Amino acid sequence: MAILQIREAINQAIAEEMERDPGVFIMGEEVAQYNGAYKVTQGLWKRFGDKRVIDTPITEAGFAGIGIGAALAGIGVRPIVEMMTWNFAILAFDQIINHAAKARYMSGGQFKVPIVFRGPNGPAHMLSAQHSQALESMMAHVPGLIVMTPSTPYDAKGMLKTAIRDDNPVIFMESELMYGIKGEVPEEEYLIPIGKGDIKREGTDVTIIAWTKMVAVALKAAAELEKEGINAEVIDPRTLRPLDEDMIINSVKKTNRVVIVEDSWPFASVGTEIAFRIHTKAFDYLDAPVEKINSADVPMPYAENLENESIPSPGKVIAAVKKVLYR
Amino acid sequence: MAILQIREAINQAIAEEMERDPGVFIMGEEVAQYNGAYKVTQGLWKRFGDKRVIDTPITEAGFAGIGIGAALAGIGVRPIVEMMTWNFAILAFDQIINHAAKARYMSGGQFKVPIVFRGPNGPAHMLSAQHSQALESMMAHVPGLIVMTPSTPYDAKGMLKTAIRDDNPVIFMESELMYGIKGEVPEEEYLIPIGKGDIKREGTDVTIIAWTKMVAVALKAAAELEKEGINAEVIDPRTLRPLDEDMIINSVKKTNRVVIVEDSWPFASVGTEIAFRIHTKAFDYLDAPVEKINSADVPMPYAENLENESIPSPGKVIAAVKKVLYR
């Protein structure tokens, strides 16, 4: 198997789907001639040309809407819209929430909306308040949207290929800091279904639930805990909407203890939703209330020491695990 | 005490604050010459004139930003920005989330942001998907914002006056269907503090938590339950961010059973957050997992029967109460 960076795995997924289906194209800021602000679209413009790899003006709402309208046409066009970061996608929320997520429903099922909105999400490093937001909770709140958040090169490729082929609007959230992370990716084609989570580490004593960047944090914590004889299971829902509730509940039934790690704000977050489902659907299996680690409930500061204080770390996860284990 | 409609109570709050402070003005679509799409600003233009009651073009992002910039000037201007409905405010989310909520933090505390964004939120009647969204969960997710949701004329007036005087950006969410609701409002001035909830009905057997429109639904259910000998307590947080956690936890400690009613979507909602806090902070006091009633997890349909099927009703609340009571 090849060892790829996440950025390369995403690039492969896009390239393969563009090869497979001439209706697939990608548009966004700097995706073509610049090869992507984070080099995710490296080489695509050279390979597929102006028609299918399109640099846009800085108009998130406008090109998001153009992508949606292209998908609505129903003539085999499947847009991939890159948001340079999800912070900027907020300008396109009206198009995504009021239009993409509702077209099929309002039309009584006439429209399909085969479009993927993808780009990095969540804090990177010292980018401060306007560039460090993890917005998956806002997107996952909205019926009509699918929300996917890969954490490995393998997942990123298989999930994105599925997202591109899906006929619903898919919110695909990556992470600047993860683009360089390497992992094995098979040569042969594979797809990862929407709504299917993955157990990243088998364990028995506690369930740590995390996605994207936070999976690595959870695994680091698990490795540390191992040394102390605590055997943590790390599970990654991969798709946040719809959630793989079965995987989550089954793990909880096994471990009876849960820590959720996410780098979004804590209030009414996806982690809150997961905790709620566990508390209501596995109430009798819980030996302790679910613990949740988030970025601090503040806009992200610039200063390095403050940012580190804000975001989840293996140390914070370990402390939470010990708390639910009453150690 | 005078009996006022909520629309009149809000109107009074705005008028009194405009009288009190010449720096207070209101802008929005149709707020002036048309007296407001829902007549909330009735008479204000006649009384205060063009300078302080301003009709805007249909440019939610633009006039939200102009309001924010006026507040940032720091020269005693306190804008009230009316959103004809919160569905349209999604177009202004970049201004509200990326600018209003972050200006103070990014500037190291230099800015104050004395602005109120107000308007009706949530489903009304047969307005279908693009006009029926309850968006408080998205707003409450964001640190830097305060979110207030009144349910009575008394609360609406006292809370709005506080919001207008506050130096933080306040998201003030009303409801079309509630504007006509009547209630007692004292002649003399009063203020209701941010973050202070209210017990709308004392009870002992179960706690029903609701805000805005849902308070009336909860009270209807409570009255029905009374007949069956079930004594429900109905509490209204009034402010969703910051939450009056003490009031909630104390009520739960008394009743040991909770039903939350909200007309937003269920996934990662404010109700989910409240349930999470109860599950984690009153775990040992709960005799049953928290039940939550929401609008269906779908875009709102137009057909009357489907809309009724979607939104919370006293019947659904009663069923949930019986479930947590194991009746």
Next chain:
Amino acid sequence: MMMKKEKSHTNKPQPRWADLGLTNEQLIKMYRDMLAIRRFEERAAQEYGKGKIGGFCHLYIGQEATGVGAIAALRDDDFIYTAYRDHGQALARGMSMKECMAELFGKATGCSKGMGGSMHFYDISKGFMGGWGIVGGHPPLAAGTAFATKYQGRDSVTVCFLGEAATNQGVFHETLNMAELWKLPVIFICENNGYGMGTAISRAMAGENLYDKAAGYLMNRGAVNGMDVIEMYREMKKAIHLARTEFKPTFLEARTYRYRGHSMSDPGQYRTKEEIEEYKKRDPVETFPKELIQWGILTEADIEKMDEDIRAEVQEAVEFADASPQPPLEQLYEYVYV
């Protein structure tokens, strides 16, 4: 001007549409469509009053010539987007009164299966792409559909109707820029009826000419008398030619007027009786048939008959809508995802 048709061989007077190559059938259909829209909506207003129709209901009455003239110039494989004031354009595109009235009644037989209501009519099999409720939200969608047809090597054009107040929304400008930059075959028909809800255009828009909003982009642009179905058709033909053959977008300001309030709940007190009467003098449903009679294309009798047929059709539509079932409750959870 009144004149008799003569049988002389000397070059006889020509109707003003002579150069457009319109058949009598086409001319008659234009009139019939305008009349049908008028009657359909007059009845819809009554049914709204009876509580048969819920939510917001925005009538097109007064603007019929704009939609009918523009849509008459389109091909079946072209696409149409509009806002919430969508009944007229839906009917002009050939959607049935039955499915439209049923949608207003919130019935399973509606053109959107009762999921959309008045603001959200759709029949994508006819290229009628709706029916959108966020002011200024649909123009990028229309540009996107134009992008898609060009991408797929088709020569379809996409028409986007929007109100004049919607042109103040920023995303519309983003769309104009990309439409011109990328040469998208989209035609923006701005129905300038003078008001956005209760706000006169002059109170919401800086500048002189609405169509100059497209000036900075050097986009093909202009204004047309939207109360004149023939002029609408003429200008649209030009714009369509540019879009179909050169992928050139157009911004066309159609100067028109709505006789009723913004929606059923609006008494419309911000306008004078005089102003409304002025426009009614130019009512296309009144003036156009006179021309058709004058040129011997229709007789008074034809017109009376036509009106009767239409009223009967409207009656049938109401009965159909009334008799139709509400959507099944399971439908609440359908159509969220494919």
Next chain:
Amino acid sequence: MMMKKEKSHTNKPQPRWADLGLTNEQLIKMYRDMLAIRRFEERAAQEYGKGKIGGFCHLYIGQEATGVGAIAALRDDDFIYTAYRDHGQALARGMSMKECMAELFGKATGCSKGMGGSMHFYDISKGFMGGWGIVGGHPPLAAGTAFATKYQGRDSVTVCFLGEAATNQGVFHETLNMAELWKLPVIFICENNGYGMGTAISRAMAGENLYDKAAGYLMNRGAVNGMDVIEMYREMKKAIHLARTEFKPTFLEARTYRYRGHSMSDPGQYRTKEEIEEYKKRDPVETFPKELIQWGILTEADIEKMDEDIRAEVQEAVEFADASPQPPLEQLYEYVYV
């Protein structure tokens, strides 16, 4: 043109700024400010390389004349908004190198207490309102501050610097419309450096002249050579007069250039060496002092001394930033709410 100053009483040649009523002190300050920005940022680039500065860092090098010329024309009670490329304007407004360098270093002594970093400089006591990172997000804020000063009966003006690519954002158009409609004393200085990140303006914008984006609103508009501090000052004086006395907004396109990449992480391979060299020939930091010498306002020696002083000031600023403490951890939760 080169010429010696003469002591004759016949009408002697005048410097091109003679009509502007600028004192020598003012002219010297303009040059010093440009040089100070240049040196400050050259050092910032080095410190970024050393890892002392984090996040995104956008240099103003090449555009100094735009900010300095514009800000020199302002009064202390005027307001300034800009985007993330904000070091130059902050220094030109009189913010100290120490507080600016400390902010870049993420220290408690920074102009934003270490909360903002390179993109978010603020000193509202000087009317420097930042320092914003969302492209196109700050123009409405600037219009709002202009609204507020007018509302309070002041005659302050608000200046909004923005990049040319930012003018494609819809909210900018919404802002232009309201600024003209409501006659707000705001001046939009569009720093057209030819590129938005790696995208040349012609690939992102339809139309001919950037300033024609304001045409549809009939807003006062024009272009100026942004590489010429005197021309910037001259055009700004006119715009300020209109804003201060008649509340008339202006859209001013300043044609300028950035010598470095978009940000520290951008190699800038989308531009030719020739293009960059062309602009460097007009470098205001090189050409303006020649004029000052020519007119006997400064000597070569003055300039060397000035450069030494500035370098010393930069060195002090770096030492100050280095020695300053990081913000206390409790500060993480401060400043979220009042």
